[in-house]
Amino acid sequence: MRKGEAAALQWTDIDLKEKTISINKSLDFAEASKGNKDNMFGDTKTYNSKRIITISQSLANDLHFHKKFQNQNKTALNEHYHFDLNLVLCRNDGNFMPKSSLFNSFSRILKKADLPSLPIHSLRHTHAVLQLEAGTDMKYVQERLGHGSIQITADVYSHISKKIEQDRMSKFEEHMKNVLE
Structure with a gap:
């Protein structure tokens, strides 16, 4: 996926039983950072970018575990959690992850693994x-x-x-x- 497609993934886009992900939108990081929730989701890069991809069982398992983790956050934060966004990749409070956070976490992972810096x-x-x-x-x-x-x-x-x-x-x-x- 492109970074905007991954950042826009919502749990309704993922079918863990069938092991598929529907890619049907992209996160507009600029609109999201302005707090404009009405315009934060946009079209994919091209018409052909809308697609359904299959995923491995191991990724489905990881996503299932991640969903459980998010559900714990939802319970703990209650009304302070951004339920309306329903994002897969998000901050602990359910809000979107800024582009800089996405890039910085990827850079930290590479550095920990003693790998050269690469774009996400x-x-x-x-x-x-x-x-x-x-x-x-x-x-x-x-x-x-x-x-x-x-x-x-x-x-x-x-x-x-x-x-x-x-x-x-x-x-x-x-x-x-x-x-x-």
């Missing part, structure tokens, strides 16, 4: 490359990322991984052995 959007790229390295076809990755065309996905990701290049060459060599025999 790199998680989206990493996910796409790992999908491709696992053998997922380009069309699936295009739809998962919400790209308008397969060409966009191919232009950005097809040449990015040495593993993919090596796998393709190995498949080509194997094919040529069969052709020549």
Whole structure:
């Protein structure tokens, strides 16, 4: 997901039983920081960005645990909790997480893991490359990322991984052995 799509996720967008997430809006960080709750949710980047993605069982389990944690906060804070937003990724009081907090927490995680500083959007790229390295076809990755065309996905990701290049060459060599025999 793009950062705005992730920040806009509400629990009604997630089906833990079916293991799906409906991506149908984006958080406008500028409007949200002004306290303008009526305009804080906007459209996704493009028409094709609206999509339903499947998630792994382990992520569904993590989200279930996170929901329980949030429910404890809701009980403890009662009327001080922002029930109306129903956000998945939020502050402890249920309010939206500012863009700076999102970036700073990601930076702290990388620093703790002794990893170089990276933009948070790199998680989206990493996910796409790992999908491709696992053998997922380009069309699936295009739809998962919400790209308008397969060409966009191919232009950005097809040449990015040495593993993919090596796998393709190995498949080509194997094919040529069969052709020549």
